Amino acid sequence: MLRLLRSTSVRLALGFATLFVASSLLLVGVLWWGTAEYLARETDAVISADTQGIRDDVTLGGAAAAAETIAIRAGQSPDGRAIYLMAGKDLHAMGGNLMTWPYNVPVKDGWYLRPLDRGDTTRLMRFRVSDLPEGLHLLVGRDVQDRTEIRSLIVASLGWAATAAFVIAILGGLLVRRAVLRRVEIINRAATAIVQGDLSRRLPTRDTSDEFDQLAQTINLMLRQIERLIEGVRNTSNAVAHDLRTPLAELRARLEGIIRNEERREQPGNNPVVDEIHQAVADIDRLIGVFNALLRLSEIDSGMRRSGFRAVALAEITTEVAELYGPLIEERGIDFVVDVPEDLAVSGDPFLLAEAVGNLVDNAAKYTPKGGTISVAVRLVDESHTDIIVADTGPGIDASEKSSVTARFYRGRAADGIGGVGLGLSVVEAVARLHGGALELADNAPGLVATLRIATKLPPAPAGASPELAASGIAAI
Amino acid sequence: MKVLLVEDNERVAQFVCKGLSEEGHAVDHADNGRDGLYLAATGQYDALVLDRMLPGSIDGLGIVESLRRTGSKTPILILSALAEVDDRIRGLRAGGDDYLTKPFAFGELLARLEALVRRGHGPTIQTVLIVGDLRIDLLSHKVVRGGRPIQLQRREFKLLEYLMRHAGQVVTRTMLLENVWEHHFDPQTNVIDVHVSRLRQKIDAGFEPALLHTVRGVGYRLGGDA
Numbered sequence: 001m002l003r004l005l006r007s008t009s010v011r012l013a014l015g016f017a018t019l020f021v022a023s024s025l026l027l028v029g030v031l032w033w034g035t036a037e038y039l040a041r042e043t044d045a046v047i048s049a050d051t052q053g054i055r056d057d058v059t060l061g062g063a064a065a066a067a068e069t070i071a072i073r074a075g076q077s078p079d080g081r082a083i084y085l086m087a088g089k090d091l092h093a094m095g096g097n098l099m100t101w102p103y104n105v106p107v108k109d110g111w112y113l114r115p116l117d118r119g120d121t122t123r124l125m126r127f128r129v130s131d132l133p134e135g136l137h138l139l140v141g142r143d144v145q146d147r148t149e150i151r152s153l154i155v156a157s158l159g160w161a162a163t164a165a166f167v168i169a170i171l172g173g174l175l176v177r178r179a180v181l182r183r184v185e186i187i188n189r190a191a192t193a194i195v196q197g198d199l200s201r202r203l204p205t206r207d208t209s210d211e212f213d214q215l216a217q218t219i220n221l222m223l224r225q226i227e228r229l230i231e232g233v234r235n236t237s238n239a240v241a242h243d244l245r246t247p248l249a250e251l252r253a254r255l256e257g258i259i260r261n262e263e264r265r266e267q268p269g270n271n272p273v274v275d276e277i278h279q280a281v282a283d284i285d286r287l288i289g290v291f292n293a294l295l296r297l298s299e300i301d302s303g304m305r306r307s308g309f310r311a312v313a314l315a316e317i318t319t320e321v322a323e324l325y326g327p328l329i330e331e332r333g334i335d336f337v338v339d340v341p342e343d344l345a346v347s348g349d350p351f352l353l354a355e356a357v358g359n360l361v362d363n364a365a366k367y368t369p370k371g372g373t374i375s376v377a378v379r380l381v382d383e384s385h386t387d388i389i390v391a392d393t394g395p396g397i398d399a400s401e402k403s404s405v406t407a408r409f410y411r412g413r414a415a416d417g418i419g420g421v422g423l424g425l426s427v428v429e430a431v432a433r434l435h436g437g438a439l440e441l442a443d444n445a446p447g448l449v450a451t452l453r454i455a456t457k458l459p460p461a462p463a464g465a466s467p468e469l470a471a472s473g474i475a476a477i
Numbered sequence: 478m479k480v481l482l483v484e485d486n487e488r489v490a491q492f493v494c495k496g497l498s499e500e501g502h503a504v505d506h507a508d509n510g511r512d513g514l515y516l517a518a519t520g521q522y523d524a525l526v527l528d529r530m531l532p533g534s535i536d537g538l539g540i541v542e543s544l545r546r547t548g549s550k551t552p553i554l555i556l557s558a559l560a561e562v563d564d565r566i567r568g569l570r571a572g573g574d575d576y577l578t579k580p581f582a583f584g585e586l587l588a589r590l591e592a593l594v595r596r597g598h599g600p601t602i603q604t605v606l607i608v609g610d611l612r613i614d615l616l617s618h619k620v621v622r623g624g625r626p627i628q629l630q631r632r633e634f635k636l637l638e639y640l641m642r643h644a645g646q647v648v649t650r651t652m653l654l655e656n657v658w659e660h661h662f663d664p665q666t667n668v669i670d671v672h673v674s675r676l677r678q679k680i681d682a683g684f685e686p687a688l689l690h691t692v693r694g695v696g697y698r699l700g701g702d703a
Contacts, residue, residue, distance in 0.1 A: 242530060245558035246486055249580035253492030256583050260496065278694070281582075288580060289663060323632050324658050328671040355662040362666055 012180060013173030020169035021162070028158045036151040043142050044111070047128045050140045054086070058132045066132070067095030080118060083125060083141035091137065098139070105129060107137055116141070124148050183212040187219070198307055199227045230302060237295060244291065252284050293423040300430040305349050312353060314344045314378045318388060321357045322376055325365055333370040339377045346386055346456050348435050353388075353454075356431040359424040360390040360450050367394030368447070385437065386456050393447035402441050428452060478523035478594050479503045483513030483540065484556065485531050489579070493526065496583045510535030517544055522551055523594045526586070529557035529568065538571045545572035552593035556581070565661075584695030588647040595646060606641040608700040609688055611680060613641060622684055632657070633676050637699075640676075640689070645701035647692045673697055 050073065057066040063086070070084045074097035084096035091101045101107065104114045105127050112127040127141040190203045202223060203216040255277050262274045299305065322338045329336045346353075357376070364374045372393035379387045397405055404410050406429040410422050428450075429439040436455030441448060480497055484490040485508050494504045505520065507513035510531040517525055517540060525544075529537035541553055555573040557564060568576045574596075575589050604616050611622045618634055620627040629637060636657050640648065650669040654660050677689045690698045 242558040245579045246489075249558070250486065250488040252580040252582070253489050257492055257495065260499070260583070264499070284580065285582075292578075292663070320658065320660075324660065324664070324668055324672075325666075327675050328666060328668045331671055351661055354660060358660065358662055358664060362664055365666055 010177060013170075013177040016176055017166070017169035017173040020172065021166050024162055024165035024169075028162055032154065032158060036154050039147050039150070040144075043126055043144060043147065044128075047126065047140050047142055050082075050084075051128050051130050051138060054084075054138055054140070055130065055132055058134065058136065063094060063134060063136060066136075070095045081143040083116070083127070083139065083143075085139040086132070087137045087139070089135045094136070096139075101137075101139065102127075105139065113144070187212075187216060191219075194223065199223065199230060233298075233302075237298060245288075248284055248288060252281060255281050255284070290423065293427060297423070297426060297430050300352065300427070300434050305352065306434060308349055309347050310350075311345050312348045312350045314346060314353075314386065314388065315340045315342050317350060317354050318357055318376055318378055321354055321361055324358070325361045329361075329365050329368075329374055332365065332368075334365070334368050335373040337373065337375040339375065341378060341380075344378055344380055344386055346435070346454050348454060349431075352431045352434065356428045356452055357388055357390070359428050360388075360452065363424055363450075364390055364392035364394065364448070368392040369394065372447070380456075381453070384456050386454055388452040388454070389449060390452075391444050391447060391449040393444065396443055396446055396448045397441055399443075405441065406439060478590075479505075479521065480524050480526060480590065481505045481507070481513070481516055481520065481522045482526045483507045483510065483517075483531065483537065484526070484528040485509060486528070489528075492583065493586065496587065500587060509533045510537070510540055514540045514543055517549075517551070518547065524590050525551055525553045526590065527553060527555055527573075529555055529559060529564075538568065538573075541568075541572045552590075552596070554586070554589055554593060582649075582695070584647065584692070585649050585651065588649050588652060588696060591646045592643050592648065592652065595643065606638065606644075608641055608644045609686075610684075611641075611688055613637060620680070622680055627679050629676075629679060633672070633679070636672060636676055637680065640697065640699040644699050647695050647698045649696035652696070 054066050054069055057069045066086060070086055073082065074084050076082070077097075080097065083098055085093060085098040085101065086095040087101055087107075088094050091107065093099060093101075102114065102116055105112050107129065109130055110128075112129065114125055114127060115122045116125045123143050123145040125141045126144045127139055130138050130140075132138050187203055190201055193201050202220045205213050205216045205220070207213075259274055259277050259281070262271060318340045319338065322336070322340075326336055361374070361376065368374055374390070374392045377387075377389045377391075379389060381387050406425045425439070432439045432452050432454060437453035440451040440453065442451065443449070480502055482490060482493055482497075482504055484493065484506070487508070490506055490508065494506055497504045505516055505522075507516050510533045513527065513531070514535055525540075527537040527540055531537055535543075537555055537557070541555070544551065544553070552574045553572065554575045554577060555568040556577055556579055557568065558579045565576045565578075574593050577586060577589060604614065606613050606615065611620075613620045613634070615638065618629075620629050620634070620637065636653065639653065639657050653669050653673075654664070673689065673691075677687075681687045681689055688700055690701075692698050
């Protein structure tokens with residue numbers, strides 16, 4: 001219930017219903033005041049006027065004059081709708097169309113609403129009792145039976161009307177909620193597709209220029225801006241790639257040309273200058289490696305590769321990586337255990353996943369001492385997550401270093417004397433994030449357990465994904 | 478073989494031309510897309526090496542597409558400073574046969590070119606490959622050297638098959654990684670060397686002469702003279 005209340009659309013619907021009911025009640029109140037209450041006020045005014053008239057007669061002409069007036073007035077109402085009774089001190093009737101003072105009306109100044117027996121029927125009457133000079137008592141009454149019936153009729157209809165209003169309000173609220181939800185859902189779906197890497201997608205707009213339309217148009221403007229920025233970054237990194245690779249290619253070509261010339265002239269292996277140049281070429285290659293890894297990271301981080309996701313059999317990927325590294329690990333005298341169930345599949349990029357697992361196994365192979373154990377396992381965590389676990393018995397990662405090892409160019413303390421540039425785990429983490437998961441590093445006591453958690457099923461890629469990117473799944477490049 | 482190089486960077490072009498001629502190949506060079514396309518369409522070449530980014534209206538991919546549209550089957554190696562997987566896929570989808578990222582080692586370029594040209598010539602359907610006294614049957618997966626059967630694991634067999642298909646040529650570690658394992662990332666460690674040395678243990682130990690040679694700084698070669 002609380003969760004439901006947190007929904008904007010539900011709150012909107014409830015607010016709408018409340019407002020609707022409140023305005024209906026106001027309408028009903030005014031109506032009530034204008035009809036039923038008006039009738040009551042009219043009756044009271046007539047009774048007051050009658051009473052005043054008779055009192056004036058008593059004052060001016062005594063009881064006899066009053067009795068005369070009463071007789072005339074009573075005569076004007078032969079059906080007994082108007083009641084008059086003037087009584088003396090002992091309550092004996094001195095005039096009017098009522099024989100005796102009604103038992104249920106007190107002899108005391110004031111207004112009373114009492115039933116009165118009229119032969120075969122009982123009618124509801126409104127009475128005004130007033131004390132007249134000379135110790136007389138005056139009772140003026142009007143039949144309000146019909147008025148009361150009309151009044152309860154009005155009350156009943158107003159009640160029905162209010163109920164109907166409430167029901168309509170709730171229904172209206174729900175309709176509003178549905179309409180709002182539908183628009184929000186459309187925006188949500190489009191935005192999800194965009195987050196998944198389809199930046200060319202736009203929110204649908206209508207020509208209504210309503211608030212949702214304006215919102216969609218604003219978001220579309222924002223998307224166009226983002227697309228331009230990303231395109232800019234892409235162009236820049238392509239330009240940087242080109243402008244840096246070309247001189248490096250020139251440099252490498254020049255150095256390799258020297259080596260080839262030298263080796264053509266004499267036996268290879270006995271010229272220290274050539275060895276130095278070989279070293280320089282190796283340095284260039286390492287630089288290129290870093291450079292490629294950085295470009296790759298930015299490519300993964302942009303999320304564009306998501307549009308090429310497809311079903312990936314994890315068993316296949318991990319087994320292939322295991323086959324690639326198996327001999328190397330065995331040769332180093334390390335036990336290699338691979339435990340991968342056959343049937344686990346995720347939605348993802350097979351090349352990136354292979355690279356991530358490869359990086360983890362590569363790391364494990366580098367850090368695990370002779371006699372240690374490296375294990376690779378795939379586990380279904382729950383319906384929506386799958387873990388690829390690479391564990392080793394190497395030096396592990398210090399708790400203090402755990403958060404920094406995935407930072408770019410960070411090399412752990414254990415990395416001293418071991419090759420690498422410190423981008424491997426950054427790539428693994430970026431791949432995990434791209435697949436809706438995370439990289440977790442834990443203590444294997446001793447050693448490291450690296451868990452690459454990936455979302456088993458991302459929302460399906462939008463149908464409008466660019467075919468070129470979608471085709472990046474072709475197996476053999 | 479006769480190679481056409483379309484490359485606008487003078488120094489890289491010079492380096493490739495010089496290297497190829499030293500290896501005994503004939504090289505024509507164009508430094509822009511229009512001339513490159515003209516030469517490629519009119520001359521007879523065993524292979525083309527195209528830079529992807531070229532000045533002028535036609536870039537490397539444009540040349541590839543134009544040539545493929547006219548039905549040319551000449552093997553094409555694309556050179557590029559763009560290294561993203563998607564760029565690579567675009568290059569291959571346009572009709573390129575191989576893709577090499579700059580900067581590259583000359584040995585890598587040469588090995589890939591020779592592999593491409595060989596692939597274009599050799600009979601496509603072979604069930605038995607023979608190098609010296611080593612013989613493998615692709616259907617029954619049997620490997621025999623000097624009459625003695627050799628047991629190979631699946632991946633070792635695939636590695637040997639690739640080496641035998643390129644017998645006498647240098648194959649680089651990257652070529653092995655891409656073609657035998659279908660991986661496209663750089664292992665930080667010498668995984669490929671370990672696989673090759675295992676294979677060498679099985680096919681060369683106890684036999685003369687050694688068939689699987691290491692080519693310093695480049696890769697490996699099966700058969701051919703030492």
